[in-house]
Amino acid sequence: MKLSNKYIAFVANEINVPHQQVAATAQLFDDGNTLPFICRYRKEITGNLDERKVEAIKTWIEKIEQLEKRKTSIIKSISKLENVPGDLVSYIEDCYSMAELEELYKPFKTTRKTKADEARAQGLEPLADAILEQRDEVMNTLLQRMGTSNKMTAEIALEGARQIAAEKIALSMAARKCAKQLIQKGALICSKVKKGKEGEAVKYTDYFDYKELLSKCPSHRFLAMARGAKEKYLTVTIDFEHTITISALEKLIIKKPKSQAATHLRLAIKVGYKRLLFPSIANELRQEALELSEQQAISLFASNVTQLLMAPPLGPRRIMGIDPGFRSGCKLVCIDETGELMHNETIFPHTSATLKKTAASKINTLASQYKIDAIAIGNGTASRETELFISHIKFNRTLRVFVVSEAGASVYSASALARQEFPEYDVTVRGAISIARRLMDPLAELVKIDPASLGVGQYQHDVNAAALKASLDNAVASCVNAVGIDLNTASSHLLKHVSGIGEKLAENIISFRAKKGTFKTREALKKVPRLGVNVFEQCAGFLRVRESNNALDNTAIHPESYTVVEQIAKQYGTTTQGLLHNQSLLDSIDASSMATKLNNKNIGEETLKDILTELEKPGRDIRMAGKLVEFDKSLKNMNDLKPEMILNGVVTNITAFGAFVDVGVKQDGLVHVSKMADEFVSDPLTIVKLHQQVKVKVMEVDISRKRIQFSMRPSDLANEPG
Numbered sequence: 001m002k003l004s005n006k007y008i009a010f011v012a013n014e015i016n017v018p019h020q021q022v023a024a025t026a027q028l029f030d031d032g033n034t035l036p037f038i039c040r041y042r043k044e045i046t047g048n049l050d051e052r053k054v055e056a057i058k059t060w061i062e063k064i065e066q067l068e069k070r071k072t073s074i075i076k077s078i079s080k081l082e083n084v085p086g087d088l089v090s091y092i093e094d095c096y097s098m099a100e101l102e103e104l105y106k107p108f109k110t111t112r113k114t115k116a117d118e119a120r121a122q123g124l125e126p127l128a129d130a131i132l133e134q135r136d137e138v139m140n141t142l143l144q145r146m147g148t149s150n151k152m153t154a155e156i157a158l159e160g161a162r163q164i165a166a167e168k169i170a171l172s173m174a175a176r177k178c179a180k181q182l183i184q185k186g187a188l189i190c191s192k193v194k195k196g197k198e199g200e201a202v203k204y205t206d207y208f209d210y211k212e213l214l215s216k217c218p219s220h221r222f223l224a225m226a227r228g229a230k231e232k233y234l235t236v237t238i239d240f241e242h243t244i245t246i247s248a249l250e251k252l253i254i255k256k257p258k259s260q261a262a263t264h265l266r267l268a269i270k271v272g273y274k275r276l277l278f279p280s281i282a283n284e285l286r287q288e289a290l291e292l293s294e295q296q297a298i299s300l301f302a303s304n305v306t307q308l309l310m311a312p313p314l315g316p317r318r319i320m321g322i323d324p325g326f327r328s329g330c331k332l333v334c335i336d337e338t339g340e341l342m343h344n345e346t347i348f349p350h351t352s353a354t355l356k357k358t359a360a361s362k363i364n365t366l367a368s369q370y371k372i373d374a375i376a377i378g379n380g381t382a383s384r385e386t387e388l389f390i391s392h393i394k395f396n397r398t399l400r401v402f403v404v405s406e407a408g409a410s411v412y413s414a415s416a417l418a419r420q421e422f423p424e425y426d427v428t429v430r431g432a433i434s435i436a437r438r439l440m441d442p443l444a445e446l447v448k449i450d451p452a453s454l455g456v457g458q459y460q461h462d463v464n465a466a467a468l469k470a471s472l473d474n475a476v477a478s479c480v481n482a483v484g485i486d487l488n489t490a491s492s493h494l495l496k497h498v499s500g501i502g503e504k505l506a507e508n509i510i511s512f513r514a515k516k517g518t519f520k521t522r523e524a525l526k527k528v529p530r531l532g533v534n535v536f537e538q539c540a541g542f543l544r545v546r547e548s549n550n551a552l553d554n555t556a557i558h559p560e561s562y563t564v565v566e567q568i569a570k571q572y573g574t575t576t577q578g579l580l581h582n583q584s585l586l587d588s589i590d591a592s593s594m595a596t597k598l599n600n601k602n603i604g605e606e607t608l609k610d611i612l613t614e615l616e617k618p619g620r621d622i623r624m625a626g627k628l629v630e631f632d633k634s635l636k637n638m639n640d641l642k643p644e645m646i647l648n649g650v651v652t653n654i655t656a657f658g659a660f661v662d663v664g665v666k667q668d669g670l671v672h673v674s675k676m677a678d679e680f681v682s683d684p685l686t687i688v689k690l691h692q693q694v695k696v697k698v699m700e701v702d703i704s705r706k707r708i709q710f711s712m713r714p715s716d717l718a719n720e721p722g
Contacts, residue, residue: 119160321436407455500538631664669708
């Protein structure tokens with residue numbers, strides 16, 4: 001969809017980006033470019049917008065498209081109706097919120113007869129108009145006629161007329177705008193426990209009698225209250241001091257305060273506001289708050305998924321994967337450098353001394369036999385005990401031991417993909433293979449799993465499912481494209497996330513590779529059926545051909561820039577090969593002046609800097625080397641924790657209200673956002689990242705509720721013993 005100027009201005013204001021950058025980026029999307037391609041290869045056009053801003057523009061384009069379709073439908077519907085305010089259509093056209101749009105339309109899609117409709121049927125609309133216009137003479141004349149001809153008492157007539165006036169006031173766009181501005185500023189979100197539900201709703205204790213400004217309510221609190229209401233434990237309402245708004249409406253509407261009609265008009269304003277206008281605006285604000293809270297929760301979830309997928313790979317190593325368990329034993333697998341299964345069996349190190357000794361001997365033998373480089377232990381049941389058991393084995397070679405998140409491993413092991421990869425093995429073997437592979441390359445393994453099953457979300461079951469999926473899909477694609485994919489070894493599950501490719505083309509590439517052999521160059525991609533010029537443009541820069549005769553095929557430099565590299569090489573009296581790894585030469589190149597000389601609309605200073613970086617380190621992996629987290633070996637479970645202990649931990653999940661940290665006791669503890677630093681912290685992501693190693697101080701341990709409270713504040717950690 002091509003954005004109009006009014007929408008470009010609106011989006012620019014919403015995401016705090018200059019008008020021209022929004023317009024240029026929106027045009028790139030309209031031209032069929034993908035998010036990763038735009039972020040990486042069109043920096044000069046977007047003004048070097050970061051990925052979050054570009055994604056925000058894409059999201060707004062999609063929202064506006066839906067909004068415009070709904071506006072068209074509503075305007076068509078109300079054009080056939082009577083008693084529609086004259087300024088409603090223009091108000092709808094200027095609306096930017098789906099929640100507001102639906103509330104504007106709601107009164108006109110009901111077939112239920114209202115009191116105002118009944119009054120109109122009795123011929124009372126002229127009287128209502130006289131009251132609204134504060135024309136006492138007309139009002140009294142009409143009342144007199146009604147009393148004579150219809151035998152209707154003045155009291156009954158005035159009551160009916162006030163109902164019509166109240167409805168017209170509630171539908172007045174000026175009145176709505178006035179009321180909404182005031183209510184937005186002072187609306188309170190209130191929650192109370194339902195009578196008799198106190199025992200069942202213990203997890204919502206904090207919200208049994210709670211209220212705060214709706215505009216200040218953080219996403220996690222709003223979603224918690226929304227969940228409590230959905231589960232029928234809480235009653236959640238929007239409250240406000242109505243006298244403020246009623247007074248403002250009276251000043252707006254009543255032009256002749258001393259008239260007879262003004263008395264009836266005041267009553268009509270109260271009825272229209274309390275019965276119609278306030279409930280409508282409250283619903284609108286509540287829906288908008290829900291949408292904003294969902295957006296924030298989804299954004300945080302996507303950020304966590306990104307960090308999880310971008311976790312440091314150990315690289316092509318021989319790995320022993322262990323899915324730990326007690327009575328059922330530990331499922332053990334050995335995989336080679338390519339991730340292929342070499343061996344599997346079950347050991348029982350936690351059932352008896354004899355079996356423990358046998359298990360230790362078996363692990364030692366397998367490590368030697370298969371030349372194992374590292375051991376990956378799933379972090380589920382018996383993880384801590386298995387890690388301790390492994391630490392006492394004396395290997396004849398140096399082995400690194402890692403505890404690996406097994407979130408989603410069970411989902412993968414029971415999937416059609418896992419059955420296709422390992423049809424002859426059961427779910428326990430597949431799960432252990434997944435644990436081992438995700439140590440080797442987390443990204444390649446975790447893309448096989450629905451991101452929602454990776455265990456790093458907040459309120460994921462309470463948010464819009466379609467919006468969550470779209471955001472997580474974008475996060476996965478962002479990671480895949482940022483890292484770059486080996487065209488000759490990538491699975492279809494990796495390839496389908498590459499910019500412009502998708503599931504069908506990924507299968508075509510795999511099929512072509514199987515028939516014709518490995519790709520020798522990026523250019524050979526064009527021979528794949530249904531992979532046209534446009535798709536090649538979108539995907540080529542994110543694919544690597546490590547064995548290509550052209551060294552640039554193993555970099556993130558896009559083929560469209562190969563001639564630029566040749567120009568640079570020629571200017572400095574060398575070849576493309578001579579530029580590679582030539583740090584001193586590359587450091588001497590001024591990107592700004594070089595971009596001016598090149599005079600290429602797609603190759604400005606920022607893109608040129610990226611090209612020079614790639615030339616300096618071709619084939620680099622932007623992910624860091626893996627690190628081992630060492631827990632306190634004296635701790636087995638929550639009962640071993642005592643207040644004041646200072647421990648090593650690793651961040652396992654990040655939420656809007658803090659971060660969860662694993663210290664090796666089978667129960668993650670919370671570092672509340674207020675305990676992350678000595679100064680105020682608004683966003684936990686500015687302090688911690690997923691998988692980050694941290695020191696925490698035990699503040700509180702609640703065994704019954706399985707809750708641990710930690711602190712990371714330097715002032716608390718300053719008292720570390722010794």
